[in-house]
Amino acid sequence: MELEQTRRLVTGIPGPRSRELVARRESAVPRGVGTTMPVFAVRAGGGIVEDADGNRLIDLGSGIAVTTVGASAPRVVEAVRAQAEAFTHTCFMVTPYEGYLAVAEQLNRLTPGTHAKKTVLFNSGAEAVENAVKIARAHTGRQAVVAFDHAYHGRTSLTMALTAKSLPYKHNFGPFAPEVYRAPLSYPFRDELDGPAATRHAIETIERQVGLPAAVIIEPIQGEGGFIVPAPGFLPALADWCREHDVVFIADEVQTGFARTGAMFASEHEGLVPDLVASAKGIAGGLPLSAVTGRAEIMDAAHPGGLGGTYGGNPIACAAALAAIETIETERLTDRAREIGKLLTERLLRLQDKDNRIGDVRGRGAMVAVELVRPGGEPDPELARTVATFAHQQGVIVLTCGTYGNVLRFLPPLTITDELLHDALDVLEEGFTV
Template identity: 80%
Template sequence: MTLTSTPAQTRRLATSIPGPRSRALMARTQGAVASGVATTLPVFAVRAGGGVVEDVDGNVLIDLGSGIAVTTVGASAPRVVEAVREQVAAFTHTCFMVTPYEGYVAVAEQLNRLTPGTHEKRSALFNSGAEAVENAVKIARTHTGRHAVVAFDHAYHGRTNLTMALTAKSMPYKHGFGPFAPEIYRAPLSYPYRDGLDGRTAAARAVEMIEKQVGLPAALIIEPVQGEGGFIVPAEGFLPALAEWCRINDVVFIADEVQTGFARTGAMFACEHEGVVPDLLVSAKGIAGGLPLSAVTGRAEIMNAAHAGGLGGTYGGNPIACAAALAAVETIEADGLIERARRIEQLMKDRLAGFQKAHRRIGEVRGRGAMIAVELVRPGTTEPDPGLAKALAAAAHSQGVIVLTCGTYGNVLRFLPPLSISDELLHDALDVLGSALNDAESARA
């Protein structure tokens, strides 16, 4: 079966979820794929675009996941598709370290232009967010001559050995996979809903711990909005205070914008919301419209600290992914997707705030742009309710709405719609969520 057009932008249930063909494919999966590779929603996609995903059974699901913030410009965005077609016809790979090509250079130039700050910058391209994080740490250690790296509570930075050490949550990311890389330390994050601290006070608490227990590290790495940790937005002033401390003490401030970058939060990069200019910025996910690409971009004197040949990789900055990235950037700017993310934030927060008034089990609605979450708690408390998060996600899935859970306590529903989604689809998805909340409240009563 050949499918070329974008699916109709309407939720449609042709079968139960999952349907018979998806169930058959899942049986094949269980006989062929390692069981450690888990699946959130066992429906098998055949095409996607706009704000929907169509499965093999003809169901059309509303996409509030974007492949975990990857298809920010939409799955199969027209400019990305055309750029990839042209590049595939020209050549698929030569390895930039062997015979370079202009696409890699053009992506580096765009990253140097788009990332915060007017200082001279350099970029290096890789494949995944975790790989880029590891290289950012390598660069910081080379530049400073120090080894310690500070990460934060609730952090998620990847699944490789070093990035597992940086990641806070044990299950499912770290359990049984140690020992981990040494010289990794953890500081308390600003978590306004749970600690009640203003940003400067929370930063002072973190700095005091770092100075007492670590001294001066090579780098401090932080997600400007926590991703897997629960879409936690630090209190205002927290990030600027940490960046200031890093600047004074020659500690490299690394912003992990793997999930928050490329218009996702209503700015090209989330650091911009508080005017923070990181020394190094890590990007991936939304960078290339669905193709594997990542980058480290930063101050030229820091990026150039590594010796020739010290950075790179066989597939890093693959020409097809570079073509997709250039097209994704063009789409963001030409289609006004930064402003679109802000409009999505307003729509979703307005609807979710209404749910919160009616349901005491929503402790907080938070997030930026098209990166929104609700933290679920037991009524009248701040005690996490992971069971409710799981039940609401399952109810949404059964009605054809793709949602994800997250959070250290497993009690957060997160929403990451593509910026190409329509208001009508968002309202439909939120109607489904509202009904699921009502049903959960009725069942509890």
Template identity: 75%
Template sequence: MSLTDAPTLPLGGPTLPQERRLVTAIPGPRSQALLARKAQAVSAGVGHTVPIEAVAAGGGVVVDADGNSLIDLGSGIAVTTVGNAHPKVVEAVQAQVAQFTHTCFMVSPYESYVAVAEALNRLTPGDHEKRTALFNSGAEAVENAVKIARKHTGRPAVVAFDHAYHGRTNLTMALTAKAMPYKSGFGPFAGEVYRAPLSYPFRDGLDGPAAARRAISVIEKQVGAAGLAAVIIEPIQGEGGFIVPADGFLPELVRWCRENGVVFIADEVQTGFARTGAMFASELFGIVPDLVTTAKGLAGGMPLAAVTGRSEIMDASHLGGLGGTYGGNPVACAAALAAIDVFENEGLIPRARAVGDILVSRLTALQQQDARIGDVRGRGAMVAVEFVLPDTGEPDAALAAAVAKACIADGVIVLTCGTYGNVIRFLPPLAIPDELLSEGLEVVARALATS
């Protein structure tokens, strides 16, 4: 497809062709030059997945400094769900920047923070009275959710789950299960954090109620409800491998928490905002969390996060106990209000389901042809494949890495994940055209066939 023939999407300015285009090998010379500068200027601990210098992005593509156009099946790790540089987000950000960039809400409040809180109170699961507090990142939201739960209950302990990912701060590293690269060498970690077994249907074979009984038994024996402030879980795990719990698992956990005065926290940082074919993944499982953490897709690429939940829990903190200099920055709030408008009024929830249908159909067809794909799972536009050794079912991380590397070299951005490193996750922006998504999956198929 030529540059002039490719379909385009608006970027709030020039249009960007929706095509996969390789002008150079990846990385090209300009990208190589930037990566050389990165090696000299940026901490070695800050890695990157795709060796390019990004200069533009929109719809379903990322364009690099060498003129290569890559199909984006990662959305910056589920951030640009509405599409990168969505015109409504761009317009809202530009208008707010022209007014003021910061006052600190705790010093001089402004309307957009309150409007975002009102929207989250309305959109998150449950019709009970709610309150919201805004922060900067998913990890910060999780940390504050735990603070709030501890303050409300007067209890210290928190339970997270196998394969969990909740962030990179000291407390959230303790909640996160995977050692490398997130925890190794960074301890000691925050105390009073315990771990329970997750429902992992592909590997444990348990139905939801049985998996819940197993988890609750571990919690009761190793922690005890009397000292437990909160249970925190991703309704569908993200970094842990897009693990979808068996039906009945989450409702049983919620029931146990209610009976024992334990705050149930749903970490919807990756699953929130239409990604799973519902506004929040909790809806798919019929649960109403006490607290919900959000970030990533909330503000169309701007840094913003939130804790939303029952008013009596959220109001437990003393005055001044919550906040932060940049939390609820006005530019990020303007972006969030625009993104929420897009989620609600541009059909993104059914669009996520349609994208998911394409992903599952194509990947399931690949699975039927290749026994190395052990599982295809996910909801909406949050889908993954788990690679295994066919003879044993053991995780095959080397294959996942090889397929991802081949895809990137062929102009398609994909991301690996999973506790065992053997999962490739698909998180395309919902603005991606169907034909571009299909082409990206053809590249994945080609990479698998040659790996």
């Protein structure tokens, strides 16, 4: 049954059924698993999530950039159904299947660059990042890896080491994997450096602290770090330095990939051609799948048996990924992402003109954020929490992020209507007055 694309509150947030489920959750699930909304979903589609009490919530989060093609997108649902009827699992490392090959071929086609590529499939973004590092180390024979300020790369031991933010991701969980170093990111709102100056600062830091690492890993637009878009020229110059010194350049496109930014991959905005691309989230319409795609000679550096995993490239997830890619291309969702970005940015800039607590509006396509500040530019995480909480109570799912917790981020499904976006932004604007 199609879900009506309007916001509707029939109870407070949370309603009685969700409160019952919250109580069950508290007794069954550890407190370390945080939740943004105190509601339990029962249906989702388009730009709406319906909770257990019948409230319809506007989705500005997409399950953290996962349901890019919409929750339960028709092609994805049909592909999953057909594959589940055929077989659910055999393990590609035991008896392989064509769906894995088809996904690899599509990623080899879609990722930036015309060079020969190969792809290996996993389950989560953290797995993809960790295996990209393994591949880079095998290729170069070196061990050091450079990540950047404000970075987020995952919750495994190695990816926590790559991640910059302590609470909640690293606090009390160390020691972390060694041979990880950190370089300064280009953060135009705060460092006020142009691309060349920011690049010089980063490269000088790498050369002074590390020498030549195995790899440099960076999000073309940072996700959890605050949707930071580096100054123009920063990423290509960094990639040029890597190429000159045989350092593997890894683009973490876990959050930015698959049409989210108005291009299939965010690297494309500056003509960036990474050596390796880590992808996940929006790859399979809501099913767990991730990938590392890269230059064939680098991808072949790992010895036979050195890459893989029991569930990596699960056949149902592969079927979903092929359907999600078909949906993106057939329905021109990269174009839709740019339209959404224009609508969001125009509305948020008008709000900024009226409220100087919005220090910055930034992002690309349907990956947009506002950074909230106090007078003088000091981060204001309390305001971010206040506005987000108000939005939640009014039936709008919005996420916060940023090293300082002062950024509101918007990641709507690309199937959301303009009417829902305007309704959500009206609620957000009201949240700044409470």
